Amino acid sequence: MTLLQETIDLLKKLVSYHSYPTSNTTDQEDILDFTLEYCSELGFIVKKVTSTLGWVQLGVEGPLVAFPVHLDVVPPGNGWATNPFTLVEQDRTLYGRGVYDNKGPVSVMIVLLNELRKRNREDVRLRVILGAQEETGMECIQQYILLEEKPVTGFVPDAMFPIVLGEKGRLHLLLESKEEITWLDEILVGEQVNSVPDRATIRVKNKQELDRIDLTGVSSHVDEMLVYQGVSAHAAKPSVGKNAFFVLMAAIDPSIQSDKMKNLLQFSDLNGEGIGLSCPESRFGNTTVNAGIINFKENKWHVEVDIRFNNKLNQEIVLRKIQQFFSDWTVKVLNAKDVHLVENRHLADQLISLYRRYYPTDQTEPIYMGGSTYASYFDNFTAFGPRFPDTRTHAHGKNERMKLSDLEKLIQIYKDAIQIVIEEARKI
Template sequence: MELRKIIESNKDRLIEDVLKLVSFESVKGEEQEGMPQGEAVHEALKAALEMAEGYGFKTFHVDGHAGVVEYGDGEDYVAVLGHLDVVPVGDGWTKNPLGEVHGDRIYGRGTMDDKGPMVSALHGLIAIKESGIPLKHKIRLIFGTSEETGGPDIEEYLKKEKQPVAGFTPDADFPAIHAEMGILVIRLSKKLENHSLLSLEGGQAVNMVPDAAKVTYRKGDEEKTIAFEGVSAHGSTPHKGKNAISMLLSDMVRNEDFQTLKDTLSVLEYNLAKDLDGKAMGVDFKDEPSGKLVLNLGKIKLTEDTLDTYINIRYPVTVKEKEVTERIRELFEKEGFTFDVMAHDGPLYFPKDTPLIEKLMGVYTKETGDEREALAIGGGTYAKMMKNIVAFGPLLPGREDTLHQLDEYILIEDLMTCARIYANAMVELAK
């Protein structure tokens, strides 16, 4: 009860601290001396460490790549691993993207991902410090700086610091995430011959469902364009979107204007645009811990005469990468495509009876009364970057997920809930 009371007494300061960090538009910038992710990210890191110092914590940073807030004694430590960098704000916000309280919500880029949750963790640590609860291990809050861009922040941290004995990253959903699927980015390329295309493109990022795709081509003396609009969604949940590239390919296959390309287009449409689980390619793997493979047709682009198609695959945790890639390679190389794995992030899996999962689930259930089981997700988090770490919150069941969206927000009530959960989780892991 004492932790809860301390956290509640600091509610106004917690809100102020979230607004302070969100006021920095900490998008990756040009590298400068001592600022590997640019000035804006560095200023946010500096502010976070100064904030923690103001509460009496020891802090340091690892060459500007990551900042550390430390409490307690001992050789080993428990980690809460989050990040201060954010995705670009974008146009169309109706609230201040650099922080605004509106009713029971705090709006701004980073409120949910990941500044808000890390401030909740900081206030959980403040409560632990003020309560004087005895601990066996130190506790570290680690502020990364390049999670959104896949940078080297945690890799650089681990060159100088040892691994934690346990911990979590507040950068996904509640309750605990015991499985994260493997992630593949594959490029399929083919040189086109005897065609009338002037341009063909769709999609902005391979890990997003494309919301626009178009082809421009010459027909006689006329220049024509066909365009489709879809609905964007994250690449790990393509069923929530509407794929504009799939719609365009389906139209082109049936259009007499593209007869010379029909074979190539048909291969792409049949294998990539018909399903979301890889069934057409024979890679529709599934397992009990993490579920079915997920396929997203994310980007397509014609450069001179070469058509590049990019797919994003989330594969089950018990499946080997080669089982997926070799089947796709064989299928497309037979059709004259060049196959390249552009990126690979292996799966993460902790059985549900792992002590780390059981401890976090126990804390979550006690605090919320919710008895649902640990989750598996298609997304990838910092948990894959460091040993003995799993994702744990901040998104509570039933809440709107505004991750990377316009008008990103988090409920003040949920920030307080996170602070209580994270305080008790840190104690449970460090005692």
């Protein structure tokens, strides 16, 4: 069986798991258990550390090399042309939630390390770290840092080529407040803070209130309940999507908008300019703000916001600005990470050179991005692939996809990249 077919066979199994926290399943732990058992049967050393963290390893001696990956995904959203949890091949393209982010790369790395296992000649330990909370705060990888051995080198196959040398800092905030709105029963928007919500549901207390709401953009209307549609996207690039909450707000007559609703309109400025957070920088670009979850129920607001910032800002400045503009809200930090910059570029430059050998015409500069990967938690780790420049993956959106030709390229590049990392480990 070819490496490509082995990868597809494993990917088919991984895609079938609804491994996100609001799926009402145990799939985040189940997919970890499956992967550990799968690798154990192949002959790897495996360890389950927590219900959302484990690792598989080749070798028992020598320096430790690691490739952190994640098994969880964001919710599928709406409007898929295929079942998001069934791997479908159409026109030599694979469709399914996670084929790029990050179950495809997981499959590639396991298949490639299994090929090395069959040779059994390595004098380093090669470890694939498996997390299942990457999309919801990365507590799993934080636990790894506390509990497990740190690798001497490696890379994270979870971003884009040619390489990522920097990642923005990030704050995941919870804003809560009470407010009595006489005409409103509830608003429900979003499932995960790091995705632009593509669906907003509003339920009013009586049908007469619908006279002051524009029904033009309604996708569903049942009695006192209305549903408005947006466009999902990754929170690192909220301008690519359309937040369904603001679609809803545009439909509500300003005369009945509450004070708290007007507060939340501050987040419609996706660079945070209105609250003093806009701060462009040449490498990272500007601040991004994504109100990923906005719920109002029983006269209580529950709002979760994803804010990503460059090295001109820090957590304290961002938090102070939010508290200033939302002074009558309770503001809590649910998760945070600082800006990640690769200071030692020795391995990174080798990986870039490897990529250039395969794609000499692509002279894309190294990337500094808003997205977050596990690389942030390991000194001088880079995110290396899997997305090729000018390739639309639709990750975090509907119809996530990967061309078979791109998967074949990934197998070739990562096979060589693993050897580069092994050689680097031998020098340490």
